[in-house]
Amino acid sequence: MKKIYLLDDAIISPLGFSISENLSAIRNKVSGLKFHENKRFDSGGFYAGVIENVTLNEHFSKIGNPESFTKLEKMILLSVHNILFKNPDLDKSKTSLIISSTKGNIDLLQENNGFPKKRVYLAELGKVIKDFFRFKSEPIIVSNACVSGGLGLAIAKRFIMAGKFEHAIIVGGDLVSDFVVSGFQSFQALSEYPCKPFSKNRNGISLGEAAAALLVSSKKGIGANNICLIGDASANDASHISAPSRTAEGLHKSIQNALQEAQITSEEIQYVSAHGTATIFNDEMESIAFNKSGLEDVPVNSFKGYYGHTLGASALLESILTKHSLLNNELYPSLNFDEPGVSKPLNVIENLKNTPLKYAVKTASGFGGCNLALVFKKEENE
Amino acid sequence: MSNPYKISNFVRIRDQRIFHGEKKLFSCEEATHLKRFLKESYKFLNISYPKFHKMDALCKLGILAAEVLFKNMEIPTDTALVFSNSASSLETDKKHKILMEATVSPAVFVYTLPNIVLGEISIKHKLQSENAFFISDKFNAGLLADYSEILLDTSKADAVVCGWIEWKNAEYDVFLCLISKEGEVSFSEENLEELYRFENE
Amino acid sequence: MSDLRTRLKQSIIEQLNLEEFEVEDIANDEALFGDGLGLDSIDALELIVLLEKEYGIKLTEPQQGKEIFISIDKMAEYIEAHRTK
Numbered sequence: 001m002k003k004i005y006l007l008d009d010a011i012i013s014p015l016g017f018s019i020s021e022n023l024s025a026i027r028n029k030v031s032g033l034k035f036h037e038n039k040r041f042d043s044g045g046f047y048a049g050v051i052e053n054v055t056l057n058e059h060f061s062k063i064g065n066p067e068s069f070t071k072l073e074k075m076i077l078l079s080v081h082n083i084l085f086k087n088p089d090l091d092k093s094k095t096s097l098i099i100s101s102t103k104g105n106i107d108l109l110q111e112n113n114g115f116p117k118k119r120v121y122l123a124e125l126g127k128v129i130k131d132f133f134r135f136k137s138e139p140i141i142v143s144n145a146c147v148s149g150g151l152g153l154a155i156a157k158r159f160i161m162a163g164k165f166e167h168a169i170i171v172g173g174d175l176v177s178d179f180v181v182s183g184f185q186s187f188q189a190l191s192e193y194p195c196k197p198f199s200k201n202r203n204g205i206s207l208g209e210a211a212a213a214l215l216v217s218s219k220k221g222i223g224a225n226n227i228c229l230i231g232d233a234s235a236n237d238a239s240h241i242s243a244p245s246r247t248a249e250g251l252h253k254s255i256q257n258a259l260q261e262a263q264i265t266s267e268e269i270q271y272v273s274a275h276g277t278a279t280i281f282n283d284e285m286e287s288i289a290f291n292k293s294g295l296e297d298v299p300v301n302s303f304k305g306y307y308g309h310t311l312g313a314s315a316l317l318e319s320i321l322t323k324h325s326l327l328n329n330e331l332y333p334s335l336n337f338d339e340p341g342v343s344k345p346l347n348v349i350e351n352l353k354n355t356p357l358k359y360a361v362k363t364a365s366g367f368g369g370c371n372l373a374l375v376f377k378k379e380e381n382e
Numbered sequence: 383m384s385n386p387y388k389i390s391n392f393v394r395i396r397d398q399r400i401f402h403g404e405k406k407l408f409s410c411e412e413a414t415h416l417k418r419f420l421k422e423s424y425k426f427l428n429i430s431y432p433k434f435h436k437m438d439a440l441c442k443l444g445i446l447a448a449e450v451l452f453k454n455m456e457i458p459t460d461t462a463l464v465f466s467n468s469a470s471s472l473e474t475d476k477k478h479k480i481l482m483e484a485t486v487s488p489a490v491f492v493y494t495l496p497n498i499v500l501g502e503i504s505i506k507h508k509l510q511s512e513n514a515f516f517i518s519d520k521f522n523a524g525l526l527a528d529y530s531e532i533l534l535d536t537s538k539a540d541a542v543v544c545g546w547i548e549w550k551n552a553e554y555d556v557f558l559c560l561i562s563k564e565g566e567v568s569f570s571e572e573n574l575e576e577l578y579r580f581e582n583e
Numbered sequence: 584m585s586d587l588r589t590r591l592k593q594s595i596i597e598q599l600n601l602e603e604f605e606v607e608d609i610a611n612d613e614a615l616f617g618d619g620l621g622l623d624s625i626d627a628l629e630l631i632v633l634l635e636k637e638y639g640i641k642l643t644e645p646q647q648g649k650e651i652f653i654s655i656d657k658m659a660e661y662i663e664a665h666r667t668k
Contacts, residue, residue, distance in 0.1 A: 042643070102495060104470075109479045123468055123519035140525065141517040143470055144497045151514060155529070162532045179475070182482045183491035187628060188645050233538065236463075236504040236513050242492050243624050250510055257538075367492065368501035370513050432621070435602035485636050488628035489599070 049208030146366030150315025200341030208308025231262030276302020305335030388565030639667030
């Protein structure tokens with residue numbers, strides 16, 4: 001079977017700068033979404049998951065000068081550092097760096113930010129990360145809207161399987177910038193309260209910022225159990241550039257192809273980590289895709305109620321959480337879910353549940369009509 | 383390492399000219415700006431697609447290039463799109479940035495992602511296929527060749543359109559190749575690089 | 584009365600980049616979405632922006648748009664009743 005192993009990981013988010021802090025917040029239904037004042041809104045502000053600069057700088061000062069890097073760079077550098085710190089013997093000549101971001105340092109479009117103009121380019125972001133850790137090869141940068149983080153992981157698998165390199169560190173990151181906030185507001189896509197994925201009275205997304213990093217390899221880890229990525233597929237809806245397909249064709253096709261590659265059927269899936277942005281149309285589309293795929297009874301959650309939509313980081317962040325879900329045999333609650341609010345039945349996880357888990361599916365969809373599905377498996381060492 | 387795939391076809395758009403393979407298909411002789419060139423090309427290629435006028439220049443370039451590439455051929459169902467550039471959607475980002483000071487336009491904001499051009503081409507040509515948009519500071523033939531080959535080898539795609547689509551400071555540069563089992567030119571990093579450089583002289 | 588409708592058509596053509604349409608091509612009672620002008624969800628959002636920018640009308644519920652953006656006639660009626668500039 002074609003698979004890669006998911007080894008060490010890191011999350012830098014409003015819920016904490018370590019995996020254990022993040023998981024503990026999720027178990028206790030603590031959200032990182034807070035009200036932020038902004039005069040663009042009649043209500044005086046909006047809910048978002050924002051990382052405190054003071055905390056970030058405090059952590060970052062242990063590895064570098066906080067003045068020399070942008071907020072996003074510091075988040076990304078910290079997350080990659082956390083992985084390299086735990087893996088000092090990792091052979092960087094056999095490790096590819098894959099970076100996923102939708103907008104990168106877009107906040108640098110503001111005049112007088114103290115950084116050179118070219119720093120706004122995603123390739124420059126790649127150079128900063130590469131140089132900081134002295135990676136040997138050029139990073140691979142993926143910018144494919146809201147599936148970017150998960151697509152980065154799929155791309156790592158594809159390259160590793162083809163023997164192009166042995167290991168990869170995939171890192172995803174995006175900011176809650178005024179650039180993105182104003183745009184989503186013009187789409188009337190922002191929720192006036194913390195987002196409520198799959199709920200009847202959901203009315204839009206909450207934005208969030210985070211960096212997530214994951215080490216993957218063709219070789220298994222030393223732990224008793226290992227999580228692997230065993231299937232991956234993406235498909236465009238070919239329907240509309242900003243609205244999800246009403247028939248969910250792209251996501252349905254992605255799930256089918258990913259399951260086919262994994263050589264398992266939907267009956268074996270025990271958990272689905274959905275995209276669940278809490279827009280009317282996204283959640284509805286997902287419910288259709290899951291029903292078409294025979295996943296309607298499988299426990300499903302969205303992590304957006306904890307983090308908000310972290311754009312290019314989200315699908316990677318949620319893949320990491322899915323990994324821990326499988327390892328810990330825990331189903332995490334879908335925060336802010338109350339009354340069912342999609343046309344097709346779904347089994348939304350309301351409370352933390354311990355149950356043996358082996359197979360999970362992660363999905364994501366985004367602007368441009370892109371969709372992605374990943375299939376994970378827990379492999380128990382004899 | 384050789385593979386069974388060929389560069390079946392390619393298109394180049396730059397300096398007010400459109401090339402189909404090595405043949406010049408269209409050019410605006412007198413110097414003109416991008417907006418006019420895009421409109422003239424649209425007319426020349428006889429595309430009847432009102433949505434075209436709503437797109438940003440990056441998407442318009444993509445639609446024009448795809449039109450040339452797919453002319454008179456049956457497109458394999460799973461034709462993956464693997465594009466790259468260095469500027470992402472920076473020109474439209476700058477436009478949105480200006481509008482942010484006054485009134486934001488959703489029709490501008492939606493184009494502030496590089497992969498929207500993949501969506502526009504997918505809609506126009508009904509391609510429900512694999513997409514990926516890579517960012518690199520310059521044309522990276524190795525990355526495009528490796529990734530396209532993997533998609534074909536693993537049957538994730540029946541054919542691939544891969545290449546470069548850049549719009550930066552009123553300059554534009556498009557080079558897209560159709561990779562399939564049909565054709566004469568072997569699909570390799572070297573050939574991809576050579577074709578890209580050739581027109582660049 | 585008809586001036587408002589003509590100006591509205593001009594703004595819509597300009598704002599929504601309906602390059603292949605002239606003011607005369609749009610009938611006052613013609614459907615803006617669906618078969619008529621073939622507008623889509625992004626156009627609907629742009630029309631909301633247009634109402635605010637040019638007539639000082641703020642729509643807060645996306646649903647409202649559906650009832651207003653039926654035709655030029657319907658839009659003009661709504662603007663006359665609610666405009667603040």
